Amino acid sequence: MPGKIRKRSPLKAPERPYIALGLEGSANKLGAGIIKHSPDGSTEVLSNVRHTYITPPGEGFLPRDTAQHHRAWALTVINDALKTAEISLHDIDCICFTKGPGMGAPLTSVALVARTLSLLYNKPLVGVNHCVGHIEMGRQITGAKNPVVLYVSGGNTQVIAYSQQCYRIFGETLDIAVGNCLDRFARVINLSNDPSPGYNIEQEAKKGKRLLTLPYATKGMDVSLSGILTSVEAYTQDKRFRPDGPRNEADTDIITPQDLCFSLQETVFAMLVEITERAMAHIGSKEVLIVGGVGCNERLQEMMGVMATERGGQVFATDERFCIDNGIMIAQAGLLSYRMGFETPLAKSQCTQRFRTDQVHVAWRA
Amino acid sequence: MTLYPVLYHSNMSEFNTPTQRIIAAATLISQGAEAKVYKAELHPPAISGSTSDEGYESEPVLIKHRFNKQYRHPTLDASLTKSRVAGEARAINKCLRAGVNVPGVRMVDLQEGVLGIQWIDGQSIRFLLGGGAEGEEEVEEVDDDGFEEDATESNEDSLKEYNITQDDTMQLIGKEIAKMHKADIIHGDLTTSNMMLRRPSASDQVPELVLIDFGLSYTSSLVEDKAVDLYVLERAFASTHPASESLFGTVMKAYEKEAGKEWKTIGRRLDDVRLRGRKRSMIG
Numbered sequence: 001m002p003g004k005i006r007k008r009s010p011l012k013a014p015e016r017p018y019i020a021l022g023l024e025g026s027a028n029k030l031g032a033g034i035i036k037h038s039p040d041g042s043t044e045v046l047s048n049v050r051h052t053y054i055t056p057p058g059e060g061f062l063p064r065d066t067a068q069h070h071r072a073w074a075l076t077v078i079n080d081a082l083k084t085a086e087i088s089l090h091d092i093d094c095i096c097f098t099k100g101p102g103m104g105a106p107l108t109s110v111a112l113v114a115r116t117l118s119l120l121y122n123k124p125l126v127g128v129n130h131c132v133g134h135i136e137m138g139r140q141i142t143g144a145k146n147p148v149v150l151y152v153s154g155g156n157t158q159v160i161a162y163s164q165q166c167y168r169i170f171g172e173t174l175d176i177a178v179g180n181c182l183d184r185f186a187r188v189i190n191l192s193n194d195p196s197p198g199y200n201i202e203q204e205a206k207k208g209k210r211l212l213t214l215p216y217a218t219k220g221m222d223v224s225l226s227g228i229l230t231s232v233e234a235y236t237q238d239k240r241f242r243p244d245g246p247r248n249e250a251d252t253d254i255i256t257p258q259d260l261c262f263s264l265q266e267t268v269f270a271m272l273v274e275i276t277e278r279a280m281a282h283i284g285s286k287e288v289l290i291v292g293g294v295g296c297n298e299r300l301q302e303m304m305g306v307m308a309t310e311r312g313g314q315v316f317a318t319d320e321r322f323c324i325d326n327g328i329m330i331a332q333a334g335l336l337s338y339r340m341g342f343e344t345p346l347a348k349s350q351c352t353q354r355f356r357t358d359q360v361h362v363a364w365r366a
Numbered sequence: 367m368t369l370y371p372v373l374y375h376s377n378m379s380e381f382n383t384p385t386q387r388i389i390a391a392a393t394l395i396s397q398g399a400e401a402k403v404y405k406a407e408l409h410p411p412a413i414s415g416s417t418s419d420e421g422y423e424s425e426p427v428l429i430k431h432r433f434n435k436q437y438r439h440p441t442l443d444a445s446l447t448k449s450r451v452a453g454e455a456r457a458i459n460k461c462l463r464a465g466v467n468v469p470g471v472r473m474v475d476l477q478e479g480v481l482g483i484q485w486i487d488g489q490s491i492r493f494l495l496g497g498g499a500e501g502e503e504e505v506e507e508v509d510d511d512g513f514e515e516d517a518t519e520s521n522e523d524s525l526k527e528y529n530i531t532q533d534d535t536m537q538l539i540g541k542e543i544a545k546m547h548k549a550d551i552i553h554g555d556l557t558t559s560n561m562m563l564r565r566p567s568a569s570d571q572v573p574e575l576v577l578i579d580f581g582l583s584y585t586s587s588l589v590e591d592k593a594v595d596l597y598v599l600e601r602a603f604a605s606t607h608p609a610s611e612s613l614f615g616t617v618m619k620a621y622e623k624e625a626g627k628e629w630k631t632i633g634r635r636l637d638d639v640r641l642r643g644r645k646r647s648m649i650g
Contacts, residue, residue, distance in 0.1 A: 008636055023480065096491070133459060161605075163605070163608060166608075168604075168605045168608075169605075170601075170605055211439050211441050211442065216442070217617045218552060218582070219554060219582070219594065220555045220556070220557075220582065220598040220602075221555075221598075222598070266438075266442060267442065270435075270437070270438045270439070270442060273437050273438075274399075274400070275399065275629060277399050278399040278400070278555075280399075281397070281398050281399040282399070282606070283606075303435075303437040303438075304437070306436045306437035307435070307437045310435075310436065310437075311397060
């Protein structure tokens with residue numbers, strides 16, 4: 001019997017404006033964002049600055065070099081964020097940073113900046129789970145109340161739903177993340193990493209026509225993606241593969257890189273939409289929220305939209321400003337927990353590469 | 367082996383195949399993850415009309431219609447639908463032969479993506495354990511002085527109606543899954559929504575536990591696949607019934623008992639799967 005259980009949110013409206021600085025650097029994006037929670041309950045993004053470490057085509061980003069990039073840009077990015085927001089660090093209530101999960105070296109270098117600022121300006125630190133940051137920012141921007149969350153990025157592929165002060169993981173990848181799968185294939189066919197390999201795959205896929213058979217591996221609410229990457233890579237060794245288009249007009253039975261991008265996206269996204277739908281049916285939710293870097297792929301948003309409409313539901317997605325890793329989401333999730341009285345003491349401000357979404361106590365939700 | 371009618375499309379008017387007529391006369395019950403589920407009669411008066419098929423009494427059937435998924439590429443959708451309907455029917459028949467409690471197949475239509483199975487009178491374990499009915503949604507309210515309701519109240523009363531204890535139900539679950547795995551069938555989507563208790567016909571009878579929804583099932587004798595199957599269920603228990611995770615222990619004990627000597631390898635593999643699955647943290 002469909003019914004609604006109403007609960008009160010434990011988060012009280014703030015008695016004064018709260019401002020938080022969020023620092024993010026768990027992968028190749030360095031971000032700083034400033035957010036303001038007002039007593040009337042409104043939330044305002046004061047600034048959201050990002051700088052991405054871009055590697056040459058065919059190469060991924062290595063932890064050491066990425067950390068170096070973050071160290072080199074940290075002050076510039078934070079200064080930019082403060083300038084855009086027109087505030088000084090003295091006006092801020094807390095400094096939020098990504099505690100994990102992510103690459104060790106980049107995480108540590110950003111956390112070091114956060115600790116230094118915290119000591120210099122005598123501001124409390126708030127360690128934030130990266131995934132929870134994505135979810136909270138997505139909820140804030142889209143206004144989705146209690147959605148099933150599909151979190152898809154270079155390092156994560158999870159279907160998440162909230163239950164009893166915890167973001168529970170209903171389904172996830174059994175091997176590699178979807179962004180990882182797309183990025184690695186982009187490197188195989190030598191696509192540029194600027195602005196991101198996933199974006200370039202999306203553009204190439206629009207020109208693809210032929211759907212090639214790839215494995216379709218959903219297991220319950222989980223997916224497996226590594227085999228698909230292997231299969232799509234194998235097509236680049238196929239006799240019909242033409243990296244530079246058809247040889248002549250009679251050359252029709254061919255496979256182009258565009259076809260491969262198209263097939264890869266169609267297959268992988270169909271799997272993701274399917275497990276999301278399964279989770280929706282399982283918990284009876286009608287809202288879907290897509291977050292994470294792959295979430296700004298318009299084809300994925302479109303497919304999810306069709307699925308949600310078929311179920312009489314609604315899909316919520318954000319654009320690249322909030323989908324791709326950013327500082328503002330860390331500030332948002334950090335400020336929510338700070339308002340519930342949470343702080344990370346300096347002695348416990350170390351980063352962790354392993355920090356699951358369901359390990360966080362979501363105190364601010366009913 | 368049981369015979370069931372396979373419907374062919376000899377009909378010229380494609381909007382009026384026998385299957386479509388059955389669906390048109392059926393009542394929609396729910397829209398699951400990938401199919402619409404109807405309660406129907408295989409021989410509605412309009413079709414049986416003058417002919418008197420004595421082989422079939424008019425028992426209700428559950429029609430599972432895998433309708434076109436518009437979001438999926440049509441080619442991909444067609445091949446997936448076909449293989450899933452056929453696969454589900456095969457798995458059910460295999461279960462029946464192995465003595466697993468499953469609803470029997472009543473009709474198959476691959477073109478339309480329709481599978482008709484025996485109607486089970488009962489309720490899902492998910493509902494009986496108080497995981498809430500499907501379709502129930504939690505809503506947060508910021509400014510409301512309303513009272514709080516306990517969402518995880520156990521439906522002990524519903525179980526009493528089936529005169530079975532929670533513990534016994536868990537044992538039935540473990541036993542049926544072990545029987546299924548012994549026949550080398552992997553369910554692929556073991557959750558408490560995919561198990562039902564059949565309402566006992568007499569009040570002194572013990573209800574039967576029926577496994578349903580073999581849409582993702584496949585055949586495998588690999589220890590790995592069986593372990594993953596159990597792991598999927600463990601997670602389903604943890605996420606749907608967070609207050610009662612200890613129940614899964616009872617399920618496993620009954621599984622162990624029924625699986626016999628095979629349990630040793632499966633159990634060990636399950637530990638491995640847990641390590642690389644749930645506990646695994648990813649980066650990014």
